[in-house]
Amino acid sequence: MIKLFEQFNNEQEIINICKKYKIKNYTINPDGSIDVDGDIDLRYRTLYKLPLNFNRVNGSFFCYGNSLSNLENSPVEVNGDFDCYDSSIKSLIGSPIIVRKDLILTDNPISIVDSSIEVYGDIHIDDTNFDDKIKSLSQDKLRILFEHGVDYNIFDKEGNINDSRLERMFKDFNI
Numbered sequence: 001m002i003k004l005f006e007q008f009n010n011e012q013e014i015i016n017i018c019k020k021y022k023i024k025n026y027t028i029n030p031d032g033s034i035d036v037d038g039d040i041d042l043r044y045r046t047l048y049k050l051p052l053n054f055n056r057v058n059g060s061f062f063c064y065g066n067s068l069s070n071l072e073n074s075p076v077e078v079n080g081d082f083d084c085y086d087s088s089i090k091s092l093i094g095s096p097i098i099v100r101k102d103l104i105l106t107d108n109p110i111s112i113v114d115s116s117i118e119v120y121g122d123i124h125i126d127d128t129n130f131d132d133k134i135k136s137l138s139q140d141k142l143r144i145l146f147e148h149g150v151d152y153n154i155f156d157k158e159g160n161i162n163d164s165r166l167e168r169m170f171k172d173f174n175i
Helices: 002-020 139-148 163-172
Strands: 026-028 034-036 054-057
Touching (some): 002 026
16 A cells, blocks of 8 residues: 555656646656657756656657756657757767657767667757767768667767778668
């Protein structure tokens, strides 16, 4: 019986957080994550981490203008844009696995792809710390890099690029 009470408290906490951030049309999953039918607007909230564990968002996810260093608790799947412009992002750890439209990382100190993201739209990396070689890649090559770069160990921890692995990856994908 205590277990059910603890679960209710967690659910109530999720409901309160959703109210605080004006998140509507959501479903609380058994694991405590939430699915949302619509956009999420967490812009300019001075967040240091995302306040909920998101699962699927059937809309866009806006978390720009915050102080996030990573993307932990991001939705697993976003059926719109994922926009974390100007949010102090240094790592893609915890990022969505699938972004059906644009991935916007502009104006963040990020310099490596350390998590795999399947992006169907464009990837925006202007004003980031990515090497100019990466910034000059075509959108097709950026999509391959963001989806498969981790598997090929393209970057070391300091952000250095292994050129031969990068070329091999593009060759393997006929790009």
